[in-house]
Amino acid sequence: MLINKLALNNFRNFSKKHFEFGKGVNVIVGPNAIGKTNILESIYLLSTGKSFKARLEEEMIDYNSDIARIVGEVGHRLVEHSGLERSKKQKEAEELQKTKLETILTRGEIQIGEDPENIQKAPRKKMLVNGLPKRLIDFSGILKVALFGPWDLDLVTESPSIRRKFLDSVLSQVDREYRRASLSYEKGLRQRNRLLWRIREEGLSRSQLLFWNQLLIKNGDYISRKRAEFIDFVNESPDFLDQDFSLEYDSSAISEGRLMQYKDEEVAAATTLVGPHRDDFIFKLKNAKNANAKNGDRDLSKYGSRGEQRMGVLWVKLAELNYIEKSTGERPVLLLDDIFSELDHEHRAVVSELAKAQQTIITTADEHYVKGIKSGNEIIMLG
Numbered sequence: 001m002l003i004n005k006l007a008l009n010n011f012r013n014f015s016k017k018h019f020e021f022g023k024g025v026n027v028i029v030g031p032n033a034i035g036k037t038n039i040l041e042s043i044y045l046l047s048t049g050k051s052f053k054a055r056l057e058e059e060m061i062d063y064n065s066d067i068a069r070i071v072g073e074v075g076h077r078l079v080e081h082s083g084l085e086r087s088k089k090q091k092e093a094e095e096l097q098k099t100k101l102e103t104i105l106t107r108g109e110i111q112i113g114e115d116p117e118n119i120q121k122a123p124r125k126k127m128l129v130n131g132l133p134k135r136l137i138d139f140s141g142i143l144k145v146a147l148f149g150p151w152d153l154d155l156v157t158e159s160p161s162i163r164r165k166f167l168d169s170v171l172s173q174v175d176r177e178y179r180r181a182s183l184s185y186e187k188g189l190r191q192r193n194r195l196l197w198r199i200r201e202e203g204l205s206r207s208q209l210l211f212w213n214q215l216l217i218k219n220g221d222y223i224s225r226k227r228a229e230f231i232d233f234v235n236e237s238p239d240f241l242d243q244d245f246s247l248e249y250d251s252s253a254i255s256e257g258r259l260m261q262y263k264d265e266e267v268a269a270a271t272t273l274v275g276p277h278r279d280d281f282i283f284k285l286k287n288a289k290n291a292n293a294k295n296g297d298r299d300l301s302k303y304g305s306r307g308e309q310r311m312g313v314l315w316v317k318l319a320e321l322n323y324i325e326k327s328t329g330e331r332p333v334l335l336l337d338d339i340f341s342e343l344d345h346e347h348r349a350v351v352s353e354l355a356k357a358q359q360t361i362i363t364t365a366d367e368h369y370v371k372g373i374k375s376g377n378e379i380i381m382l383g
């Protein structure tokens, strides 16, 4: 998987900017606040249809404009062990296969021409593939990426919703059915919670819930199964720098029985109390010095040092790359946002090695951190 070109128009601080990326390691160097993270955000937007940091999508539009446009050209190449026998010719054809991805953002209305009075309604977000409009479910996942930034430490230490979001971001990229199931589940959940509220407030009959129960069980089951599959995959990933990490899936299953069990509480709370929207997982680190001790596995969020937590996240991110590759036959583009300054020498070397295994785009304020990655770096200077 490659991103060859990127063009930004009125995206964040870039009024008009064009980038070309090499197939290997690309390093974007520039001082703080020059827009390095914004570039990765725009690539992530082309991949997932979403931002990893904006609360409202219109935050991504240049303050001085009412429309932003992001265009990327991506190239495909299946990985060697994807199970398909391919001739040299086929491989060349794959490399030539290019897809144009485009996202257009507005604040809901745009000015037509010079007249500030001439305002028209416009969709807030449009996504196109090779010029054809697509729904989010068909747009996302074409460009595969794995993103790693300093905020990812939150994955270990912060609230469950951040971990669920992470699971969704990985699985949505590789599985259209997962995207469909998630959308359907979220919608169903809102409807069901509204009904629970009406049951409590208006004495509506519980039989109204039956349809939504079925819908949530069917989709929730699929979501839980896929999440379990990914977590198993991560757990089978090799140890990392002699540290033995694991993930423990704390799954909130949804079934007729479980819904029955909480039927009074959920009406009282007017909210659905079981299901994958309540999932979590925990990072564990095997206590190497005391491997035979009872409860030898430590909860990384409580007992891990910052360094260990960072390595735990890196271990999961590495597994994410491999999982996307295994599930789609394409190695994702690795996006590393300003992580080198936080790593010590040994870990920097690990990440530098990892960066060479696929197309990688690294941002840094300090070029000397990436000196270790010597092989044909593309350097993009900003500012």
Ligand SMILES: Nc1ncnc2c1ncn2[C@@H]1O[C@H](COP(=O)(O)OP(=O)(O)O)[C@@H](O)[C@H]1O
Pocket: 011, 012, 013, 014, 030, 031, 032, 033, 034, 035, 036, 037, 038, 039, 059, 060, 061, 062, 063, 064
């Ligand atoms: N919607 C926007 N319009 C214009 N500038 C923006 C917008 N959103 C953020 N910025 C600017 O982008 C800059 C931060 O970019 P960022 O990518 O975080 O920098 P870096 O990663 O290089 O430190 C800030 O100067 C901020 O004011």
Ligand SMILES: [Mg+2]
Pocket: 036, 037, 038, 337, 338
């Ligand atoms: Mg930044």
